[in-house]
Amino acid sequence: MIVNSWNEWDPLREVVVGSADNACFEPIEPGNRPTVRNAPAGSPFPTGPKPRAAIERANEELAGLAALLESRGITVRRPTPHDFAAPVRTPDFEVANQYCAVCPRDVMITIGHEIIEATMSRRARYFEFRPYRELVYEYWNADPDVVWTTAPKPSMDDGMYREEFWEWPLAERHRRMHSFEFCVSQDQVVFDAADISRFGRDLIVQESMTTNRTGISWLKRHLEPRGFRVHPVHFPLDHFPSHIDCTFVPLRPGLVLTNPERPLLDRDARLFLDNDWQLVDAPQPTSGNDEMPEYCQSSKWLSMNVLSLSPTTVVCEEQEKPLQDLLSKLDFEVLTVPFRNVFEYGGSLHCATWDIHREGGQEDYFPTLTRP
Numbered sequence: 001m002i003v004n005s006w007n008e009w010d011p012l013r014e015v016v017v018g019s020a021d022n023a024c025f026e027p028i029e030p031g032n033r034p035t036v037r038n039a040p041a042g043s044p045f046p047t048g049p050k051p052r053a054a055i056e057r058a059n060e061e062l063a064g065l066a067a068l069l070e071s072r073g074i075t076v077r078r079p080t081p082h083d084f085a086a087p088v089r090t091p092d093f094e095v096a097n098q099y100c101a102v103c104p105r106d107v108m109i110t111i112g113h114e115i116i117e118a119t120m121s122r123r124a125r126y127f128e129f130r131p132y133r134e135l136v137y138e139y140w141n142a143d144p145d146v147v148w149t150t151a152p153k154p155s156m157d158d159g160m161y162r163e164e165f166w167e168w169p170l171a172e173r174h175r176r177m178h179s180f181e182f183c184v185s186q187d188q189v190v191f192d193a194a195d196i197s198r199f200g201r202d203l204i205v206q207e208s209m210t211t212n213r214t215g216i217s218w219l220k221r222h223l224e225p226r227g228f229r230v231h232p233v234h235f236p237l238d239h240f241p242s243h244i245d246c247t248f249v250p251l252r253p254g255l256v257l258t259n260p261e262r263p264l265l266d267r268d269a270r271l272f273l274d275n276d277w278q279l280v281d282a283p284q285p286t287s288g289n290d291e292m293p294e295y296c297q298s299s300k301w302l303s304m305n306v307l308s309l310s311p312t313t314v315v316c317e318e319q320e321k322p323l324q325d326l327l328s329k330l331d332f333e334v335l336t337v338p339f340r341n342v343f344e345y346g347g348s349l350h351c352a353t354w355d356i357h358r359e360g361g362q363e364d365y366f367p368t369l370t371r372p
């Protein structure tokens with residue numbers, strides 16, 4: 001078996017690490033309103049290719065992660081170059097440029113022996129599967145047990161988005177907190193792969209700005225006949241949710257690192273508490289939101305976007321000492337790499353990787369769901 005990965009923590013044997021080659025600034029579009037951090041309201045967000053120096057700084061840190069993983073005996077693969085500066089034009093939309101291949105986790109997911117390419121939720125990311133296609137063909141040709149699925153592409157036309165979402169004042173967001181309606185309507189199947197967290201037989205999927213209920217229904221209908229259970233989850237205090245891996249991060253059977261500012265809805269927490277899982281809050285990140293890189297659209301909680309190499313070993317960003325101390329107290333071996341120059345591309349260590357092979361098989365970590 002080459003493609004084999006059922007959860008976020010089993011011993012890692014092969015992984016794809018992203019690349020900043022040819023990365024561009026993310027364009028303004030109905031599903032995304034990037035802003036310059038700490039700049040006066042209305043300051044223009046840059047367009048087109050990222051500066052060479054920013055790409056080199058990020059690539060150096062991505063190469064450092066790759067070297068660390070290889071030093072631990074893990075096979076590391078990289079995406080193929082893609083022209084992200086090329087515009088995209090479909091019958092339904094046009095966008096001036098694409099984004100990058102820094103975060104394979106956002107678009108690609110391995111669930112058991114199956115590789116799924118997510119629909120994606122933003123126009124600039126419509127073709128983001130392409131840097132991974134050569135690898136997918138290689139795995140698919142080499143291993144007859146690999147199942148390869150491309151989820152249905154949504155139109156991404158204007159009607160798919162709820163543009164007024166971006167104008168809602170905070171009071172309106174609070175009012176709508178429990179309806180979980182964000183910038184994407186419910187008419188089409190929409191999901192980013194990074195809204196899914198894998199727990200063996202059970203898949204936890206966050207309803208978010210990048211994954212809608214219709215996307216979760218598609219995942220249920222696709223995966224439940226294959227022996228999985230798909231559970232939607234909600235973090236009502238997260239008013240701009242996108243990607244679960246800065247909010248709810250499983251580290252080993254029975255232990256999830258949680259975000260103290262984004263608690264899990266009580267009714268969703270039952271599944272974990274009834275099955276004796278421990279939910280442990282991450283400490284405050286070492287940088288506040290205001291200290292994140294000026295073009296970074298992600299939150300300070302990239303601090304908890306760690307990569308598990310096994311149930312006992314975790315890679316953590318070099319400056320996140322409080323989290324490293326907590327993980328050590330929880331009996332993990334903690335490895336560190338510098339990764340802050342990758343942050344402006346929307347992710348940290350978990351986002352910048354895509355598991356191809358972890359040891360182990362499909363386990364049931366939630367026995368109350370099967371117990372008579």
Ligand code: ABU
Pocket residue numbers: 242243245246247297298299300301302346347351
């Ligand atoms: N791509 C992960 C970002 C999540 C967050 O900003 O919290």
